[in-house]
Amino acid sequence: MSGTQRLVAALVTVVAALLLQVTVFPHLAWNGVVPDLVLLAVVGAALVTDPRFATLLGFGAGLLLDLAPPADHTAGRWALALMVVGYVVGRLAHDHSSAQAGSARPAYPLMLAAGAGGAFVGTSVFALSGLLLRDPAVDVGELLEVVLAAVAYDVLAALVVLPAAVWVFTREPGARPAQVTPRTPRRTPV
Amino acid sequence: MSLDTRPPRQHPVRQVATPRERQAERGMPSRSLLLALVLACIALMVVDRTSGDESPVAPVRRVVGEVLGPAQAGVSAVLGPVVALPGNLRTNDALREENADLQARVDALEQEARKAGYDDNRMQEWAGLGQMSTGTGYALAPARVISYGAAQSFSNTVTIDAGSDSGLRPDMTVLNGDGLVGRILEVTSHTATVLLVVDASSTVGGRVGDNMENGMVEGQGGFAADEPLELRLLDDTVLPEKGQTVVTWGSEGGAPYVSGVPIGEVDKVFEDLRLGTYRAVLEPFVDFTSLDLVGVVVPSGGDGVIEPGAFQ
Incomplete structure (x- = not known):
């Protein structure tokens, strides 16, 4: 997938995810x-x-989430x-896949683990920054409860969402990281 | 001259990439990029946090909202019915159960609504009694009218559900929130018989509130009589006027009637030509056909007695 295509795919995915997250899923919310x-x-x-x-996409998507209406x-x-x-996820996945010699799509359990870990890291960082800034001014117990509930719900959603997202970003054969950055033998014995 | 006796190179020069190049090759973000992004986030937070209402982020938010708002509305409109679908799919049993629940609630509420008027009136009666106690300064023992004497007996008496156990004795004044009801004739331990002021044998000392003229208020007998009470002033020369209020005059020692309890107001005035006196018909304040809660004037400090100033 060329750079532009990837960018468009990222934009569409993030905006669609944002719209679904703020319009449809509140109807299916669990305790909000x-x-x-x-x-x-x-x-x-x-x-x-x-x-x-991934880092840049995370920054952009987060910025959008910060600025979008609700x-x-x-x-x-x-x-x-x-x-x-x-x-974090990109780095871990990258290291993992290079050790595994590049399969195009990660295994399903791996996706779920990444989803759970990412959800935990993301909501935790968000909550911690809120604690530092005293933004919503809630106590830690309540915060922890919400974070854990969010992680649980995220894992549930990840069952469907992650394969879809992975599919979007690997739609074209050229999108494989293994081919974008061909693994050349870097260390040749002297 | 010397020959180059070094062994020929079997391998090309080892190409060692710098760590940065290696990272770039693997698609790793450079350290400076990471640092820049983190700093950007922190700067954004600080700016937004410290500048309060005039945050430079606000216009950006507005623009993003202008773009994404309609999109959100559209998605919501399109997908809303789909999301609501599970709510519409319900089994007959669930619906019946819900119906039964709602029916039960409707019944309960209807029952409450039916009692509401009665409760309101009772509340008003209690409030009136409290007001009367405050206004006249007497302590009142509350009681309910439990039976009316039959018309065949040609006496207008009622029974109330308080007796000597509540400290009631004969010749105590009975009133309600509107005015004077009568006096106690007899008591048992739990009930008392009250002679209403409209009874033909009842005579109450009355006084016109406006000019303090004294007179006698006599009952004419019968609840439904057109002219239940009659006032004869002691001073023949004073003409009662329509609308004047008559209160009790008061007996010695407060028995059978305490003073200052409103009885009624002058409705019609007749001149007795033969005697040269005036006779006034009073409209009693109390509705004698719907007596319920009454109060008996008792010495202050008893059990369950409404003291002056209660309910305020």
Whole structure:
């Protein structure tokens, strides 16, 4: 997938995830907790693209989440959280896939694990930044409850969302990271 | 001259990439990029946090909202019915159960609504009694009218559900929130018989509130009589006027009637030509056909007694 195509795919995915997250999923909310579709989209992208793209995508998607209408918190919090998610997941996935000698699509359990980890990291970073800024001024117990509920719900959503996101970012044969950055033998014995 | 005796190179020069190049090759974000992004986030947070209402983020938010708002509305409109679908798919059993629940609630509420008027009236009666106690300064023992004497007996008496156990004795004044009801004739331990002021044998000392003229208020007998009460002033020369209020004059020692309890107002005035006196017909304040809660004037401090100033 060329750079432009990937960019368009990322934009469409993130905007669609955002729209679904703020319009449809509140109807299916559990105690007001909705699955973080945008976060899962970033995780999906991080699994199959390179970490740099994932980091930038996380930053952009988080910025969008910070600025899109229902948001009222301090701008930049989701940007930071999703950036960290994109970087961490991208880095781990990248290392893992290079050890595994590049299969195009990650295994399903791996996706779920990445989704759960990403959700935990993302919501935690967001909550922690809120604690530091005293943005919503809630106590830690309540915060933890919401974070855990969000992670649980995210894992549930990840069952469907992550494969979809991964599919979007690997639609074209050229999109494989293994082919974008061909693995050349770097260490040749002397 | 010397020959190059070094062994020929079997391998090309080892190409060692710098760590940065290696990272770039693997698609890793450079350290400076990461740093820049994190700093950007923090700067954004600080700016948004510290600048309050005039945040430079606000116009950006507005623009994003202008773009995404309609999109959100559209998605919501399109997918809303789909999301609501599970709510519409319900089994007959569930619907029947819900119907039964709602029916039960409707019944309960209807019952409550039917009692509401009665409760309101009772509340008003209690409030009136409290007001009367405050206004006249007497302590009142509350009681309910439990039976009316039959018309065949040609006496207008009622029974109330308080007796000597509540400290009631004969010749105590009975009133309600509107005015004077009568006096106690007899008591048992739990009930008392009250002679209403409209009874033909009842005579109450009355006083016109406007000019303090004294007179006698006599009952004419019968609840439904057109002219239940009659006032004869002691001073023949004073003409009662329509609308004047008559209150009790008061007996010695407060028995059988305490003073200052409203009885009624002058409705019609007749001149007795033969005697040269005036006779006034009073409209009692109390509705004697719907007596319920009454109060008996008792010494202050008893059990369950409404003291002056209660309910305020």
